Amino acid sequence: MMIDVCIFSTSLNFLLDPLSHEFMRRALMVSALVGGVCGLLSCYLTLKGWALMGDAVSHAVMPGVVVAYALGLPFSIGAFVFGVGSVALIGFVKQKSRIKEDTVIGLVFTGFFALGIVLVSKIKSNIDLMHILFGSPLGISVSDVRHTLAISAIVVSLLFIFRRDLMLYCFDPTHAQSIGINTIFLHYLLLSVLSLSAVVGLQTVGIILVVAMLITPGATAYLLTDRFDRMTFLAILSSSLSSVIGVYISFWFDIETGGSIVLVQTFLFLIAFLFAPRYGIFKVRKSPS
Amino acid sequence: MINSARFANQNDPLRIEAKEICVDYNGTVALYDASLNLGSGCICGLVGMNGAGKSTLFKALMGFVRPSRGTICINGVSVRRAQKDQAVAYVPQNEGVDCSFPVSVWDVVMMGRYGSMNLLRMPRESDRQAVFHALERVELVELQERPISALSGGQRKRAFLARAIAQRASVLLLDEPFAGVDVRTEKLMSDLFLQFKNEGRTILISTHDLSHVRDFCDLVVLINKTVLAYGETSKVFTQENIINTFGGMPPNLLSGPTTTEGYR
Numbered sequence: 001m002m003i004d005v006c007i008f009s010t011s012l013n014f015l016l017d018p019l020s021h022e023f024m025r026r027a028l029m030v031s032a033l034v035g036g037v038c039g040l041l042s043c044y045l046t047l048k049g050w051a052l053m054g055d056a057v058s059h060a061v062m063p064g065v066v067v068a069y070a071l072g073l074p075f076s077i078g079a080f081v082f083g084v085g086s087v088a089l090i091g092f093v094k095q096k097s098r099i100k101e102d103t104v105i106g107l108v109f110t111g112f113f114a115l116g117i118v119l120v121s122k123i124k125s126n127i128d129l130m131h132i133l134f135g136s137p138l139g140i141s142v143s144d145v146r147h148t149l150a151i152s153a154i155v156v157s158l159l160f161i162f163r164r165d166l167m168l169y170c171f172d173p174t175h176a177q178s179i180g181i182n183t184i185f186l187h188y189l190l191l192s193v194l195s196l197s198a199v200v201g202l203q204t205v206g207i208i209l210v211v212a213m214l215i216t217p218g219a220t221a222y223l224l225t226d227r228f229d230r231m232t233f234l235a236i237l238s239s240s241l242s243s244v245i246g247v248y249i250s251f252w253f254d255i256e257t258g259g260s261i262v263l264v265q266t267f268l269f270l271i272a273f274l275f276a277p278r279y280g281i282f283k284v285r286k287s288p289s
Numbered sequence: 290m291i292n293s294a295r296f297a298n299q300n301d302p303l304r305i306e307a308k309e310i311c312v313d314y315n316g317t318v319a320l321y322d323a324s325l326n327l328g329s330g331c332i333c334g335l336v337g338m339n340g341a342g343k344s345t346l347f348k349a350l351m352g353f354v355r356p357s358r359g360t361i362c363i364n365g366v367s368v369r370r371a372q373k374d375q376a377v378a379y380v381p382q383n384e385g386v387d388c389s390f391p392v393s394v395w396d397v398v399m400m401g402r403y404g405s406m407n408l409l410r411m412p413r414e415s416d417r418q419a420v421f422h423a424l425e426r427v428e429l430v431e432l433q434e435r436p437i438s439a440l441s442g443g444q445r446k447r448a449f450l451a452r453a454i455a456q457r458a459s460v461l462l463l464d465e466p467f468a469g470v471d472v473r474t475e476k477l478m479s480d481l482f483l484q485f486k487n488e489g490r491t492i493l494i495s496t497h498d499l500s501h502v503r504d505f506c507d508l509v510v511l512i513n514k515t516v517l518a519y520g521e522t523s524k525v526f527t528q529e530n531i532i533n534t535f536g537g538m539p540p541n542l543l544s545g546p547t548t549t550e551g552y553r
């Protein structure tokens with residue numbers, strides 16, 4: 001009994017101690033929030049088959065972030081402009097040439113990303129390239145927190161208001177159009193939300209890994225359920241949870257935070273992949289015939 | 290040969306009015322000078338060879354391909370407007386949907402109601418009833434909880450038909466609804482269409498089974514890149530016109546067996 005309590009309180013201390021640091025409280029809150037936002041969006045991206053698009057947009061926002069910093073603008077605006085701009089460019093090049101879409105996507109986003117890296121090295125400012133590339137939730141500032149809160153609120157409310165329309169758009173755009181829903185608006189809505197999410201995502205895991213936040217939770221949840229609403233719930237849950245666990249692990253073992261968050265997410269995916277009730281490799285229970 | 294009979298109440302705007310439409314895919318003509326007028330309360334069969342432009346005509350009527358020439362009105366207004374008013378339901382030949390999408394049959398049929406709901410698409414009691422009735426009509430009530438990935442091809446076809454029914458549109462455009470369904474469902478569907486006709490709705494159906502045309506279509510449109518013949522089935526659906534439509538091949542189907550007798 002005594003030992004039980006002892007173990008319990010030690011492990012509790014293990015969890016609570018980090019919370020005495022202001023920076024840890026902030027990092028945990030921001031990471032959980034960002035995880036939830038990206039997790040929600042990831043459902044739409046995985047179902048629409050936009051994983052590569054997510055990768056492209058998240059890389060393409062890089063020059064936008066740099067330019068916005070240099071001009072003293074909120075960096076979400078720069079990211080938004082370059083994110084949507086890159087997609088428009090992808091659409092244009094695809095339409096005007098005979099090159100296949102995935103090639104065009106790869107071509108455009110690496111171009112944008114390279115531009116971003118060149119700009120960082122040329123514009124003398126206090127931007128730390130490493131922070132953009134790998135994220136730094138433990139060093140996040142109060143103004144960044146406010147910023148993240150605002151963008152997250154916008155993204156979540158848009159996704160909430162249009163959740164049914166977006167689901168229909170991902171599932172059957174033909175039907176959406178035939179009942180008078182504006183699918184072009186939904187297309188650009190999803191892209192705008194993707195650009196904004198890439199901005200908040202890069203705060204915690206950085207540009208290189210943000211695509212993981214935008215697809216892994218959705219893929220994990222997809223293996224666990226056949227209902228869309230449950231899938232969004234599971235994606236948000238697994239994504240927030242992995243962000244929190246990832247931040248703790250990075251604190252305890254002093255490792256890169258972005259990497260540890262994504263590793264936890266990948267680990268959760270692996271568990272679902274192996275043991276999901278119906279779609280796992282080792283089905284835990286027999287699927288009903 | 291071209292028969293431009295109009296079957297409409299004189300004071301009613303035409304349900305479907307297509308005037309001399311031309312459609313091309315990057316320069317290849319798929320349809321030219323196709324005109325079609327359909328009034329309320331009729332079933333019109335659309336017949337033609339593979340590649341004759343049947344699906345293209347449907348897509349043009351739905352605004353999915355833009356005609357290079359000609360005008361289309363549905364219920365006397367533009368296609369866009371009619372779609373916003375939930376006046377037209379469309380079931381394509383191949384559902385271009387991802388069938389592993391995590392939605393149930395019920396969810397799919399509910400999508401037919403979205404256009405009549407508020408911005409948040411919260412279903413009201415009337416929407417639930419419409420969905421339930423649509424499921425009843427295609428006999429899918431027992432499977433309503435199933436994810437669509439767990440349906441057979443024919444059941445899936447019925448689910449998408451139910452979605453169009455739930456929409457309660459006055460114009461139904463059905464591209465080969467009978468392809469790949471069993472005789473029982475075929476009978477169920479043709480009964481359903483006759484019922485819709487009596488409710489004053491207009492149904493355009495493309496089919497490769499010529500006996501369907503004789504059994505329950507009031508009107509028939511024979512096409513091969515353009516409207517070859519159009520009018521009342523009894524007048525237009527002749528051996529000569531059919532041979533013409535199928536490029537000189539005598540299909541020998543007019544004397545073939547009918548599946549169901551006594552519809553008309």
Ligand SMILES: Nc1ncnc2c1ncn2[C@@H]1O[C@H](COP(=O)(O)OP(=O)(O)OP(=O)(O)O)[C@@H](O)[C@H]1O
Pocket residue numbers: 314317318319337338339340341342343344345346382
């Ligand atoms: N997306 C497209 N791009 C280019 N050509 C097309 C396209 N869709 C159809 N076509 C061409 O247009 C013509 C008409 O096609 P359509 O699909 O309307 O035929 P259909 O009458 O529906 O035939 P089926 O009985 O096989 O369904 C065909 O010659 C086809 O090759």
Ligand SMILES: [Mg+2]
Pocket residue numbers: 343344345382464
């Ligand atoms: Mg066709």
